Amino acid sequence: MxxxxxxxxxxxxxxxxxxxxxxxxxxxxxxxxxxxxxxxxxxxxxxxxxxxxxxxxxxxxxxxxxxxxxxxxxxxxxxxxxxxxxxxxxxxxxxxxxxxxxxxxxxxxxxxxxxxxxxxxxxxxxxxxxxxxxxxxxxxxxxxxxxxxxxxxxxxxxxxxxxxxxxxxxxxxxxxxxxxxxxxxxxxSYNPEYLIAQVRDLALALPQADEVLSHGMPCFGIAGGKKFAYVSADHHNDGKIALLVKISGPEEQAMLIESDGERYYRPPYFGDGWVGIRLDLSDTDWDHIGDWIAKSWHAVAPQKLKLHIL
CATH class of the missing domain: 3.40.50.170 (Formyl transferase, N-terminal domain)
Incomplete structure (x- = not known):
């Protein structure tokens, strides 16, 4: 690009x-x-x-x-x-x-x-x-x-x-x-290594977060628990570098895609509970991305962990 x-x-x-x-x-x-x-x-x-x-x-x-x-x-x-x-x-x-x-x-x-x-x-x-x-x-x-x-x-x-x-x-x-x-x-803005590093810094700053490689993608989750973020770097030959995060369901997914169809999309094989957010459009608001990652972490973190950090 x-x-x-x-x-x-x-x-x-x-x-x-x-x-x-x-x-x-x-x-x-x-x-x-x-x-x-x-x-x-x-x-x-x-x-x-x-x-x-x-x-x-x-x-x-x-x-x-x-x-x-x-x-x-x-x-x-x-x-x-x-x-x-x-x-x-x-x-x-x-x-x-x-x-x-x-x-x-x-x-x-x-x-x-x-x-x-x-x-x-x-x-x-x-x-x-x-x-x-x-x-x-x-x-x-x-x-x-x-x-x-x-x-x-x-x-x-x-x-x-x-x-x-x-x-x-x-x-x-x-x-x-x-x-x-x-x-x-x-x-x-189009370098996968740089974009992944930005996501990594934000994700691993969250409590008990870890990183593994899953389906060939960097994947972030609660240590020993559920996953809350992936980075897809042209993973399906779609030409996109994107953050995949948890959302509430199909209504939120549809609303996001309708609001900005260039930035948000339905990631293949992840279903309605996830959304892809393009990181390679050169205008990424990293504070906003940090909010998305924290929200996704909160969606999968066990209640006792969430209570512990309040």
């Missing part, structure tokens, strides 16, 4: 271009489905259009932040994107927008975070007499340049560097780092 990425820019779009060209390489795990800007005159829009990538521009001038954010969000969703990448987008995004794209929005910053958040990073590195400057790719959170760092590249500071000459080399590093970091991050 391929991740669908929207890129937000405000100017020349050189990092966007690096992402676009990398996406043309064989086996790249992402594609660029939209390049959008708050600046209708952004040069990067022309680059994207020439590469036949859909573009959108809406000036933020005269609009409240939340209103402009909502317009951008709507176009990102219409493009079918499941990740957002900031590439020189010179607008601070509001909390609502950031929350909607939690763990699915990346940014690149021209310093070795957590050093030198904000602006003037190259001069700050020179003033501090650092041996290295560099760039970092991080997840976007509500706090400026404060999200978890996914990758960094160091760039040596030369004795005669100015902020301008240093910036030029750091930008070269950015063009190498961003496609690599994005590829590594989105590929996790």
């Amino acid at each position: 391929t991740a669908r990425v929207a890129v937000l820019i405000s100017g020349a779009g050189t990092n966007m271009a690096a992402l676009v060209y990398a996406s043309k390489l064989p086996n790249c795990p992402y594609e660029i489905v939209l390049v959008a800007s708050n600046n209708p005159d952004a040069e990067g829009l022309q680059i994207a259009a020439a590469e036949r990538i859909p573009t959108f521009a809406k000036s933020h001038i005269g609009l409240e932040r939340a209103e402009h954010d909502a317009i951008m969000h709507d176009h990102i969703v219409k493009a079918g994107a499941n990740y957002v990448v900031l590439a020189g987008y010179m607008r601070i995004l509001g909390t609502d927008f950031v929350q909607k794209w939690d763990a699915r929005m990346l940014n690149i910053h021209p310093s070795l975070l957590p050093k030198y958040k904000g602006l003037n990073t190259h001069q700050k590195a020179l003033d501090a007499k650092d041996d290295f400057a560099g760039c970092s790719v991080h997840l976007v959170t509500a706090a400026l340049d404060d999200g978890p760092v996914l990758a960094r590249i160091e760039v040596a500071i030369q004795p005669d560097d100015s902020a301008i000459t240093l910036a030029e080399r750091v930008q070269m590093a950015e063009h190498q780092l961003y496609p690599h970091a994005l590829s590594e991050y989105v590929a996790r």
Whole structure:
């Protein structure tokens, strides 16, 4: 599967271009489905259009932040994107927008975070007499340049560097780092080992839970007792990576499938008392998955164990 990425820019779009060209390489795990800007005159829009990538521009001038954010969000969703990448987008995004794209929005910053958040990073590195400057790719959170760092590249500071000459080399590093970091991050969403490990951490944190291999699938249950979760990784050649958990019965199963037929499905051979929840749609809410696993554990745990943990 391929991740669908929207890129937000405000100017020349050189990092966007690096992402676009990398996406043309064989086996790249992402594609660029939209390049959008708050600046209708952004040069990067022309680059994207020439590469036949859909573009959108809406000036933020005269609009409240939340209103402009909502317009951008709507176009990102219409493009079918499941990740957002900031590439020189010179607008601070509001909390609502950031929350909607939690763990699915990346940014690149021209310093070795957590050093030198904000602006003037190259001069700050020179003033501090650092041996290295560099760039970092991080997840976007509500706090400026404060999200978890996914990758960094160091760039040596030369004795005669100015902020301008240093910036030029750091930008070269950015063009190498961003496609690599994005590829590594989105590929996790379709990597069975990563997804199984996430489920394992959640399941084994529950009281007296253990793991066995059952019917070729990782299976989690109460030690010596009933099973409450499985992970199916293309188990029936269905192309799905999914969590299978206990539910109340056919009515709940039908309701879930009707509410989101792409995410929920009736797992073969498990009957009406189970539901499959896709983990490979790139927008998995792991807190929600944890709730499902805990609910399923509760459905099979003996009463004395449930009473013991209250």
